[in-house]
Amino acid sequence: MGRRATRWRGAIVxxxxxxxxxxxxxxxxxxLAATLPLSYLAYGVLxxxxxxxxxxxxxxxDPTPAPPGHPVTxxxxxxNSGQQTLSDVRVVDGVPTDLxxxxxxxxxxxxxxxxxxxxxxxxxxARRGEHDFDEPRLRVRGTGxxxxxxxxxxxEGDDRLVCQLDAKAPPLSDRxxxxxxxxxTDAPGDGFTFxxxxxxxxxxxxxxxxxxGYAKRGxxxxxxxxxxxxTTVVFVVDARSPARVTAGPGRPTAVELGAYATTQALTSLLxxxxxxxxxxxxxxxxxxxxxxxxxPGDGPNQRSLAVEQLRAAADAAESDPAGGPADEADTQRQxxxxxxxxxxxxxxxxxxxxxxxxxxxxxxxxxxxxxQRTVLSTDVTxxxxxxxxxxHVRRRTRLARCQASGARTIDWRRGTPLPLILDYAFAxxxxxxxxxxxxxxxx
Amino acid sequence: MNRRHVGLGIAVLCGLLLVAAGAVIGxxxxxxxxxxxxGAAGVLVLLVCVLVAFWxxxxxxxxxxxxxxxxxxxxxxxxxxxxxxPTDDAVSGTDLAxxxxxxxxxxxxxxSVDGSVGPVREPLRATLTEALVQGGHDPDTVKAQLAxxxxxxxxxxxxxxxxxxxxxxxxxxxxxxxxxFPEKAVRKRCARAMAAVSVAADDALPTVVGQRAPRPVPVVxxxxxxxxxxxxxxxxxAIDGSIPKREDIxxxxxxxxEEARVDRDGTAADGATSSESETDGTTLVNDDGTDVTATNxxxxxxxxxxxx
Numbered sequence: 001m002g003r004r005a006t007r008w009r010g011a012i013v014x015x016x017x018x019x020x021x022x023x024x025x026x027x028x029x030x031x032l033a034a035t036l037p038l039s040y041l042a043y044g045v046l047x048x049x050x051x052x053x054x055x056x057x058x059x060x061x062d063p064t065p066a067p068p069g070h071p072v073t074x075x076x077x078x079x080n081s082g083q084q085t086l087s088d089v090r091v092v093d094g095v096p097t098d099l100x101x102x103x104x105x106x107x108x109x110x111x112x113x114x115x116x117x118x119x120x121x122x123x124x125x126a127r128r129g130e131h132d133f134d135e136p137r138l139r140v141r142g143t144g145x146x147x148x149x150x151x152x153x154x155x156e157g158d159d160r161l162v163c164q165l166d167a168k169a170p171p172l173s174d175r176x177x178x179x180x181x182x183x184x185t186d187a188p189g190d191g192f193t194f195x196x197x198x199x200x201x202x203x204x205x206x207x208x209x210x211x212x213g214y215a216k217r218g219x220x221x222x223x224x225x226x227x228x229x230x231t232t233v234v235f236v237v238d239a240r241s242p243a244r245v246t247a248g249p250g251r252p253t254a255v256e257l258g259a260y261a262t263t264q265a266l267t268s269l270l271x272x273x274x275x276x277x278x279x280x281x282x283x284x285x286x287x288x289x290x291x292x293x294x295x296p297g298d299g300p301n302q303r304s305l306a307v308e309q310l311r312a313a314a315d316a317a318e319s320d321p322a323g324g325p326a327d328e329a330d331t332q333r334q335x336x337x338x339x340x341x342x343x344x345x346x347x348x349x350x351x352x353x354x355x356x357x358x359x360x361x362x363x364x365x366x367x368x369x370x371x372q373r374t375v376l377s378t379d380v381t382x383x384x385x386x387x388x389x390x391x392h393v394r395r396r397t398r399l400a401r402c403q404a405s406g407a408r409t410i411d412w413r414r415g416t417p418l419p420l421i422l423d424y425a426f427a428x429x430x431x432x433x434x435x436x437x438x439x440x441x442x443x
Numbered sequence: 444m445n446r447r448h449v450g451l452g453i454a455v456l457c458g459l460l461l462v463a464a465g466a467v468i469g470x471x472x473x474x475x476x477x478x479x480x481x482g483a484a485g486v487l488v489l490l491v492c493v494l495v496a497f498w499x500x501x502x503x504x505x506x507x508x509x510x511x512x513x514x515x516x517x518x519x520x521x522x523x524x525x526x527x528x529p530t531d532d533a534v535s536g537t538d539l540a541x542x543x544x545x546x547x548x549x550x551x552x553x554x555s556v557d558g559s560v561g562p563v564r565e566p567l568r569a570t571l572t573e574a575l576v577q578g579g580h581d582p583d584t585v586k587a588q589l590a591x592x593x594x595x596x597x598x599x600x601x602x603x604x605x606x607x608x609x610x611x612x613x614x615x616x617x618x619x620x621x622x623x624f625p626e627k628a629v630r631k632r633c634a635r636a637m638a639a640v641s642v643a644a645d646d647a648l649p650t651v652v653g654q655r656a657p658r659p660v661p662v663v664x665x666x667x668x669x670x671x672x673x674x675x676x677x678x679x680x681a682i683d684g685s686i687p688k689r690e691d692i693x694x695x696x697x698x699x700x701e702e703a704r705v706d707r708d709g710t711a712a713d714g715a716t717s718s719e720s721e722t723d724g725t726t727l728v729n730d731d732g733t734d735v736t737a738t739n740x741x742x743x744x745x746x747x748x749x750x751x
């Protein structure tokens with residue numbers, strides 16, 4: 001049942017004015033003219049409105065689950081499955097309050113004949129967590145707009161957007177996650193990527209014989225492939241207060257993005273048989289020097305433990321954006337402790353937005369140890385504003401400083417698919433069986 | 444339901460009575476108005492009409508059966524601004540925005556544009572020096588370049604970063620505008636200096652892996668809540684304060700007017716719109732008006748990128 005609209009109040013006033021003027025002047029034409037606004041009033045009063053049960057709402061959220069920062073498309077469709085034409089149907093979707101509408105609008109309106117439908121489409125930016133949509137509100141107005149009916153409808157389909165650090169978003173699978181974790185070695189052997197050829201030796205498997213070369217030259221040769229070796233990688237996630245910032249309201253924090261990148265990378269590395277450890281700097285942990293520390297290990301249990309700690313870090317960053325007072329000495333003590341705990345044979349991957357100098361200093365201090373160092377920097381600066389561009393230039397300078405200190409430096413700019421960046425970060429890092437690391441490969 | 448019927452009945456009855464009265468008067472013939480004006484009854488009727496009309500216009504219906512106006516606060520359908528997002532997020536890169544605001548406040552108090560950019564000068568100098576040195580330049584050379592203003596082709600930016608560099612002569616129109624609106628002039632100079640610093644740093648700093656990677660994911664268009672409809676129908680950011688494009692800076696090497704850039708891209712004189720042009724060539728920038736600007740206090744604008 002609808003509520004009356006006060007749209008025709010002006011018609012009452014006009015009728016009274018005309019009638020009064022007619023009586024004052026004794027003018028019958030004016031008096032008769034007063035019936036015109038009254039007819040509008042009667043038309044409005046006669047119209048009725050109700051939200052019919054035949055109005056069916058459905059919602060599609062794609063993709064869900066989504067990784068942090070990924071655009072999520074929401075389609076809300078309202079279908080008039082009844083027999084009557086609804087002259088004015090308006091719909092407003094119940095967007096979760098924590099999410100930002102990137103594109104489109106969650107509002108729409110249309111005249112719906114029997115069987116017709118209207119679809120509103122908008123894009124949200126995913127943030128970690130489970131975000132429930134409110135029920136969409138529908139408003140139907142009668143033809144005479146004398147009555148308005150408003151109701152909520154439970155939609156068919158999705159009513160929740162799930163954003164997980166380990167979400168397999170479409171771009172991830174499109175690009176291929178298996179490319180991560182290919183740590184190759186100088187020593188050739190079995191594998192998939194061509195390395196070299198050598199003279200055939202008795203006992204070489206037939207599958208590795210270069211039959212094409214044999215057909216051309218009549219000499220048997222054996223193909224060497226790049227050999228994969230297992231190694232130990234320790235991820236160091238920067239969750240200090242300078243990293244608990246976003247590129248804009250409603251967007252994921254750098255900690256969230258770093259946790260996402262780390263989750264994907266360590267999953268791939270564990271799948272490839274490497275050992276992975278985790279250290280989180282900037283959160284009160286129960287590890288040495290206040291670190292959150294996970295000893296390098298392998299297997300699915302290691303992944304579960306790591307993801308749990310990353311979730312806790314993202315939670316802490318979200319619940320306390322300001323963080324505690326930044327103590328430079330404590331921070332550097334934690335970074336040094338990471339190196340001590342990891343040991344020289346580990347590869348260190350620092351995941352940080354590089355919005356202050358502490359990670360750069362840490363990276364320079366790690367240079368004293370002969371270990372492979374990588375900086376994966378998440379970009380949360382807005383490079384198109386005056387202040388954002390200032391921060392962007394400073395961050396670029398820090399990236400250059402890290403690079404100058406001998407670390408492999410990767411800039412994960414917004415808009416670049418994560419697998420591509422992880423490919424850059426790990427596919428080129430070759431490591432010799434003796435434990436010493438070198439840069440090489442060809443990504 | 445009953446009230447509705449009663450209202451409907453009264454309306455129809457009034458209408459019919461008026462129609463009947465008009466018809467009767469029309470049939471009898473139009474009476475001549477009394478020379479002495481309307482009688483007491485006529486005045487009374489007129490008074491009642493006026494009172495009812497005012498009551499109808501001015502009263503606020505509190506009947507739950509009556510739908511509130513769309514703009515009323517208690518209308519559940521429209522009360523929420525769905526597109527807005529929580530503003531308590533800590534946003535990156537607000538340091539320079541605070542400095543710019545200090546410079547703007549100084550310009551507002553003093554009225555001098557040239558002498559108000561002091562708060563911005565030091566951070567920009569330090570940033571540029573660090574970037575150039577990291578890019579392989581000699582620190583002394585950088586210092587000399589800053590003093591001579593030769594680090595950039597933009598004389599306005601050079602004058603912002605070093606007070607010994609004389610700002611270029613400006614046309615009368617620009618001087619008049621700076622005198623009338625010193626805050627805007629200061630903002631524009633800061634933006635221009637920052638853009639020049641960015642260009643110089645871009646050229647000096649070595650490329651880092653990933654910077655030129657494809658960016659096909661559309662992640663940073665401004666949120667709907669931050670857009671406003673411009674006079675020409677295009678969407679633009681609601682708040683002023685933008686940076687000029689790199690090509691505008693490069694093109695203005697011989698243009699000493701602060702307004703040259705703004706006039707060239709056809710935006711309003713206060714330069715409310717600008718869009719980022721990526722140097723790697725992989726980013727698509729919308730030209731349809733979804734442009735970007737920075738905010739005054741909370742500087743968090745984004746680049747606009749299209750889907751590939």
